[in-house]
Structure formats: C-alpha cells, structure tokens
Amino acid sequence: MVDWRWDFVWEILPRLLQATGNTLIAAIAGYGIALVLGLFLALGQRTPYRIVTLIIREVVEFIRSTPLILQIFFIFYVGPQFGIRLSPWMSGMIAIGLHYACYLSEVYRGGIESVPRGQWEAATALNMSTLQKYRRVIIPQAIPSALAGMGNYLVGIFKDTPMLSVIGVAELIHTANAIGSENYRFLEPYTMVGLIFLAISLPTAGLIRAFEGYVRRKLGM
Amino acid sequence: MTFIEFFGQYWPRLLSGTGITIAQFFLAAILGIAISLAMALLKLSNNRILRCSAITYIEVFRGTSLLVQLYWIFFVLPLFGITIEKFTAGYIAVGMNIGAYGAELVRGGILSVPKGQWEAALAINMSPAKRMRRIILPQALVNMLPPWGNLMIELLKGTALVSLISVTDLMFEAKQINASTFLSAQIFGTALVIYYILARFFVTPFMRWLERFMARKMGRA
Numbered sequence: 001m002v003d004w005r006w007d008f009v010w011e012i013l014p015r016l017l018q019a020t021g022n023t024l025i026a027a028i029a030g031y032g033i034a035l036v037l038g039l040f041l042a043l044g045q046r047t048p049y050r051i052v053t054l055i056i057r058e059v060v061e062f063i064r065s066t067p068l069i070l071q072i073f074f075i076f077y078v079g080p081q082f083g084i085r086l087s088p089w090m091s092g093m094i095a096i097g098l099h100y101a102c103y104l105s106e107v108y109r110g111g112i113e114s115v116p117r118g119q120w121e122a123a124t125a126l127n128m129s130t131l132q133k134y135r136r137v138i139i140p141q142a143i144p145s146a147l148a149g150m151g152n153y154l155v156g157i158f159k160d161t162p163m164l165s166v167i168g169v170a171e172l173i174h175t176a177n178a179i180g181s182e183n184y185r186f187l188e189p190y191t192m193v194g195l196i197f198l199a200i201s202l203p204t205a206g207l208i209r210a211f212e213g214y215v216r217r218k219l220g221m
Numbered sequence: 222m223t224f225i226e227f228f229g230q231y232w233p234r235l236l237s238g239t240g241i242t243i244a245q246f247f248l249a250a251i252l253g254i255a256i257s258l259a260m261a262l263l264k265l266s267n268n269r270i271l272r273c274s275a276i277t278y279i280e281v282f283r284g285t286s287l288l289v290q291l292y293w294i295f296f297v298l299p300l301f302g303i304t305i306e307k308f309t310a311g312y313i314a315v316g317m318n319i320g321a322y323g324a325e326l327v328r329g330g331i332l333s334v335p336k337g338q339w340e341a342a343l344a345i346n347m348s349p350a351k352r353m354r355r356i357i358l359p360q361a362l363v364n365m366l367p368p369w370g371n372l373m374i375e376l377l378k379g380t381a382l383v384s385l386i387s388v389t390d391l392m393f394e395a396k397q398i399n400a401s402t403f404l405s406a407q408i409f410g411t412a413l414v415i416y417y418i419l420a421r422f423f424v425t426p427f428m429r430w431l432e433r434f435m436a437r438k439m440g441r442a
Contacts, residue, residue, distance in 0.1 A: 002300050065374050065420035066413045067381035070392055074413060077405035162288040166385065173288055186296040194293060197285040205284075 002187060009188050012179050016189070019175035020196055026092065026171055027158040033097025034157065035150075038104030043134075045109065060102040069163045071095045076167045092164040100157050104150065111146030112138060144216050151208030155201050172196060227407050231398055238394030239415055245308075245380040245390060246419075249315035253376060256320025261327035262353075275324070282321030287379055290314050295386045311383030311390075319376045326372065330365030331357055363435045370428035374420050381416070391415060 041060060045053045063071070076091040086094070115138050123133040165174035176189035263275035282290065291314040298305060305313065334357050342352035384393035395412035399405050 061421065062413075062417050065378070065425075066416040067378040067392065069381050069384075070395070070409060070412055070416065073396065073399070074405070074409040077399060077409065081403070081405050159286040162286045163382075165288075173286075173292065176292075180296070186292075187300050190289065190293050190297050194281075194285045194289050197289060198281065201284045202280060 004187065005185075008183070008185060009192060012189060012192070015175055015179065016172065016192055016196065019170060019172045020200075022169070023158070023161050023171040024200075026089075026096070026161045026164060026169065027154075029093050030096035030100065030161070031154055031157050033093060034100035034104050034153070037097060037101035038108060041101055041105035042108035042112065045105075046112070056105075060105055063099055063102040064106075068095065068099045068160055069166060071099055072163055072167055088164070088167045088169045092167060092169050096157060096160060096164070099160075100153055103153050103156075107146050107149035107153070108142070110149070111142035114145045115141045140219070144212075144219055147208075147212045147215060151205075151212065154208065155205055158201060158204070159197065222404070224407055227402075227404060228411070231408070234394045234398065235391065235411065235415065238389060238391035239419075241308075241388065241390040242377075242380055242392075242416075243419070245312045245315065245383055245388065246377055248312040249319060249376055249380060250373065252312065252316030253319035253323055256317060257323025257327045260320060260324035261331060264324065264328055265331060279321045279324050282318055283325075287314065287318045288382055288385070290318055291382055291386060307383075307386050307388050310386060311380070311388045315376065315379045315383065318379060319372060322372055322375070323369070326365045326368050327361065330361035333364045334360045359435075359439065363432075363439050363441065366428065366432045366435060370425060370432070373424050373428055377416070377420055377424055 041056055044056050047053065072092060072095040075095045076086065076088065079086045079091065119137055119141065120133065123137045128136065161171050162173040164171055165177065168174065172193045176186075176193045179189045180186040260275045260278055263271045264279070266272055266275075291311070294305065294314045294317075295307065295310040298310075338356055338360065339352070342356040347355065380390060381392040384390050384396060387393065391412055395408050398408045402408065
C-alpha cells in the first residue's frame with residue numbers, strides 16, 4: 001500500500017512554503033493588474049461611441065472563452081518572434097491579469113448597471129460632472145453588488161496560478177514537479193500542494209463573505 | 222512561410238487535436254453533470270453523513286486547482302494501485318472539477334423551486350423520488366440553465382489542461398507544432414481562434430437554444 005513518509009514531508013516543506021510565497025505574489029500581482037485593467041475595460045464600454053463598445057465586448061468575449069493556459073503560451077512565445085523578450089514572470093502576470101480583467105470588467109459592468117436610473121438623473125440634476133457622478137454616486141453604490149464577484153475571482157486567480165508553471169514560474173506546482181522528479185516521489189509533494197491550496201482558499205473565501213457582509217452593513221443595505 | 226502554407230501543412234494535426242478536445246469536452250460534461258446532480262442531492266439529504274461527504278467533495282474540488290487535481294489523479298493515484306490511462310484521467314479530472322461547481326448550481330436551482338410546488342406534489346401523494354423527478358428537477362433545470370452556459374465554457378477551457386499529461390488535444394498539438402517550427406504567433410493564434418469558435422458558435426448557441434427549449438416546454442416562453 002502507500003507509504004507516506006513524514007520525514008520527506010518535513011524535508012520538502014520549506015521549499016513548498018517558499019513556493020507558496022511565489023504563488024501568493026503571483027496571485028496578488030495578477031489580481032492588482034486585473035482590478036485596474038478591468039475597470040478601464042468596463043468604463044470603456046460606457047463611452048458614447050458604439051464601435052468602441054462593440055470592439056471591447058468582442059475582445060472580452062474572446063479572452064473569456066479561450067483557455068488561460070493557451071494565452072500564457074501565446075504571450076510568452078509570441079513576444080520573442082517580434083523581438084520582445086518577456087521573462088516568465090512578466091508574461092505570466094500579463095496573461096493572468098488580462099484574462100481576469102475581462103472577467104472583472106463584467107463584474108463591474110453588472111455592478112454599474114445595478115445602480116437605478118434615478119441615481120444618474122439625480123446626479124445630473126445636481127450638475128455633477130461625469131467624473132463626480134461616478135466617484136461620488138455611482139461607484140459607491142455599485143461596489144456592494146460587485147463585491148461577491150470580485151471576491152470569487154480573487155480565489156479564482158489564486159487557483160489558476162499553477163498554470164504559470166508551464167512557462168517556468170517557480171510557483172507551487174512547478175516546485176512540486178521539481179521535487180517529484182528529483183526524488184522520484186510524487187505522493188507527498190502533490191498532496192501537500194493540494195492541502196496548501198485548500199488551507200488558503202477556504203479561509204479566504206470565508207473572509208471574503210464576511211467582508212461583503214460588513215460592507216453591506218456599513219453602507220446600510 | 223505564409224500563413225496559408227503553414228495552415229495547409231498542419232491542418233490535419235490541428236483537426237485531430239480539435240477532435241480530441243471535443244471528445245474530452247463531451248466525456249467530461251457527461252461526468253460533470255452526473256456528479257453535479259448526485260452531489261447536489263446528497264448535499265440536500267437529511268442524512269448527516271451523506272451531507273458531509275457531499276460538502277467535503279465540493280469544498281475539496283472547488284478549493285484546489287484543476288491542475289493539482291489532474292496531476293494528483295494521474296501521478297498519485299497509481300501509487301494507490303489505481304492506474305488510469307491518460308485520456309481517461311484527463312476527462313475524469315475535468316469532469317470531477319466541473320461537477321463540484323455544478324453541484325452548487327443544481328442545489329441553488331432545486332432550492333429556487335417555490336415551496337408550494339413541493340407541498341402540491343406531496344398533496345397528490347407523490348413519492349419523494351417521483352416528486353423530485355417530475356416536479357422539482359424540471360423547474361430547477363429551467364432556473365439554473367443560464368449559469369450552466371458559463372460553466373460549459375469553463376469546462377471547454379479546462380480541457381486544455383489535459384495537454385499537460387500528454388493527451389494529444391488541440392493545446393498539445395499546438396505546443397508540439399510550436400516546438401518544431403517556432404511559428405508561435407501562427408500556431409497559438411490559430412489554436413486560440415479554434416477554441417473561440419468552439420465556444421462562441423457551438424457551446425454558447427447550444428446552451429441558449431436549450432434555455433429557450435426548456436422554457437417553452439415549461440410553458441414559460
């Protein structure tokens with residue numbers, strides 16, 4: 001039957017924890033890019049120019065319906081063909097940031113559209129500029145309905161970081177692969193990686209739900 | 222090499238890869254739907270043990286990455302004496318992953334059926350199984366179909382990961398062709414477009430049609 005070796009677990013744990021750090025950095029950096037870029041994609045769809053809206057919508061649709069892993073390969077390998085050399089980290093962050101920006105832009109869009117029309121009209125009646133309308137009236141009310149989606153994608157991005165291993169980013173799965181092939185033992189590294197993922201994503205999901213409730217209460221909803 | 226020449230030379234491999242991707246998609250979808258239904262019913266059961274096992278399944282598969290699950294099933298299960306061939310391991314991993322997400326959709330769908338429907342079924346002396354099959358599930362299905370459309374796109378994208386255990390799907394062929402030609406933009410670009418076409422012109426329209434079809438069947442159109 002299976003021989004689970006605790007001494008081997010203790011031996012590889014420091015390396016796995018270091019890789020966990022890299023995974024978290026990748027997830028947080030990717031999420032940061034996605035949050036900002038997603039906002040531009042969402043607001044870009046609200047300009048009076050229909051053609052811009054259509055183009056952005058189609059691009060978002062394209063990125064959302066193709067595999068992230070293929071996009072990672074695309075960005076990593078296509079750059080050098082045109083003389084742009086990107087490091088694995090750089091291309092990974094661009095790919096994951098862009099991919100999730102598209103998801104987040106839909107979340108933002110849903111949030112903005114959930115604000116009743118009367119709020120827009122009231123802001124116009126108060127002679128607010130477009131920037132003021134968004135900043136003072138629309139976005140604060142759009143946030144609560146967008147929060148759930150935003151939180152889900154934070155966990156989602158964290159769970160998608162293993163795909164960065166294919167271009168050599170030293171995150172959890174990459175490290176587990178290396179440990180496995182150095183020692184010819186795959187049971188402990190892969191199982192530990194699974195447990196580390198659970199240990200991070202389950203509490204994070206819980207925290208996000210709690211935070212969502214807190215924001216809703218704060219805003220009196 | 223022009224793109225036409227390139228495509229002329231490699232289309233048979235891309236086609237066979239696309240065939241494998243479609244096969245993985247269907248097999249994973251069937252498995253995923255079956256698991257969703259089973260896990261949702263278990264999670265709604267009155268038996269504590271059944272309920273807890275369903276919750277554990279859902280949380281474990283939603284809390285870890287598909288890639289980790291795939292590697293675990295392919296590399297670690299053989300150590301327990303369960304060796305699964307790579308093609309089978311691929312769709313089993315994707316299907317089990319999607320099943321966990323689907324289970325929550327099915328559960329939500331079942332809970333969204335109004336209480337009066339349950340009571341009416343009880344009043345006309347239906348057995349619990351018959352009530353579920355004839356009254357609750359059809360109505361739940363109509364309610365939950367829209368999110369299933371998104372899940373099916375996620376499933377299609379998930380199948381790209383099976384290339385990492387050397388299943389010769391579209392992603393795998395693209396990687397191989399890239400390694401031998403270095404025409405990254407052409408090959409990865411073509412693969413992206415193929416995935417997009419599958420998602421946008423096959424999966425999504427089918428799910429939309431199914432939504433309309435079911436709504437008509439239920440007399441809600």
